[in-house]
Amino acid sequence: xxxxxxxxxxxxxxxxxxxxxxxxxxxxxxxxxxxxxxxxxxxxxxxxxxxxxxxxxxxxxxxxxxxxxxxxxxxxxxxxxxxxxxxxxxxxxxxxxxxxxxxxxxxxxxxxxxxxxxxxxxxxxxxxxxxxxxxxxxxxxxxxxxxxxxxxxxxxxxxxxxxxxxxxxxxxxxxxxxxxxxxxxxxxxxxxxxxxxxxxxxxxxxxxxxxxxxxxxxxxxxxxxxxxxxxxxxxxxxxxxxxxxxxxxxxxxxxxxxxxxxxxxxxxxxxxxxxxxxxxxxxxxxxxxxxxxxxxxxxxxxxxxxxxxxxxxxxxxxxxxxxxxxxxxxxxx
Numbered sequence: 362x363x364x365x366x367x368x369x370x371x372x373x374x375x376x377x378x379x380x381x382x383x384x385x386x387x388x389x390x391x392x393x394x395x396x397x398x399x400x401x402x403x404x405x406x407x408x409x410x411x412x413x414x415x416x417x418x419x420x421x422x423x424x425x426x427x428x429x430x431x432x433x434x435x436x437x438x439x440x441x442x443x444x445x446x447x448x449x450x451x452x453x454x455x456x457x458x459x460x461x462x463x464x465x466x467x468x469x470x471x472x473x474x475x476x477x478x479x480x481x482x483x484x485x486x487x488x489x490x491x492x493x494x495x496x497x498x499x500x501x502x503x504x505x506x507x508x509x510x511x512x513x514x515x516x517x518x519x520x521x522x523x524x525x526x527x528x529x530x531x532x533x534x535x536x537x538x539x540x541x542x543x544x545x546x547x548x549x550x551x552x553x554x555x556x557x558x559x560x561x562x563x564x565x566x567x568x569x570x571x572x573x574x575x576x577x578x579x580x581x582x583x584x585x586x587x588x589x590x591x592x593x594x595x596x597x598x599x600x601x602x603x604x605x606x607x608x609x610x611x612x613x614x615x616x617x618x619x620x621x622x623x624x625x626x627x628x629x630x631x632x633x634x635x636x637x638x639x640x641x642x643x644x645x646x647x648x649x650x651x652x653x654x655x656x657x658x659x660x661x662x663x664x665x666x667x668x669x670x671x672x673x674x675x676x677x678x679x680x681x682x683x684x685x686x687x688x689x690x691x692x693x694x
């Protein structure tokens with residue numbers, strides 16, 4: 362690994378810390394290096410501002426003169442609620458900027474790089490480009506696909522059941538798995554469930570994890586308007602979707618600034634997204650115990666027995682969480 366790759370990977374790690382916190386803005390990391398020493402680092406702040414470059418340059422101060430900046434996304438070139446990051450880099454006097462990937466926002470789209478070059482700054486584009494794309498896939502999808510990046514999640518017994526025949530399902534997995542599930546929530550802008558999940562379980566759908574302050578937007582699919590308004594989700598101003606057209610709903614969410622959506626609903630919700638081919642990754646928590654054969658299947662509405670053979674999802678990672686297991690599947694492009 363070259364020193365340049367090392368510093369860009371550090372910037373990418375900073376960017377990942379902002380997942381679920383910066384929408385509709387992308388989450389960006391920036392590292393500033395001079396004489397082989399890191400003198401500034403930052404990520405896009407919660408809420409989307411200030412931007413990573415501004416934070417890193419403030420840390421570096423006057424030492425940024427003649428330094429190298431590593432940025433995970435092309436610096437913005439337009440005047441928004443904050444001045445362009447390109448202007449800040451030029452004013453600081455950096456001598457070179459490594460840009461991982463070009464910003465597809467039409468207000469930037471190569472103009473940031475062009476402005477840096479015009480100012481006499483050496484620019485190199487494409488270092489760790491694939492990783493940078495993965496981090497901000499939801500941001501890019503808003504422009505290219507008009508939908509958020511979509512994660513599906515389920516928690517089942519080892520034989521694929523989400524509840525017994527009476528619908529009892531609370532705490533299928535153990536404490537470590539539940540903590541990981543809350544961390545996953547914190548990495549998404551919004552959480553979607555179906556109306557049955559709300560009516561049966563009455564969940565709060567908040568992120569409850571020590572040291573993590575985060576509130577995802579709650580979205581409930583309630584086509585027949587069965588909610589009463591007294592459910593726990595109403596404590597957090599949920600968005601109620603009444604359309605049955607998932608693609609239309611995803612386009613609307615994207616237009617509202619949602620870049621990363623976690624679908625936590627029951628079998629019906631997960632199956633609906635699978636059937637419409639609206640997914641990018643799948644989190645499958647499995648407890649080591651079995652449930653009765655007449656229990657509710659995790660993906661019963663779609664009759665899927667093998668997630669890999671029936672979809673274009675491929676197994677990407679597995680982790681042990683106490684006695685439980687988390688398998689992560691991703692769409693392999």
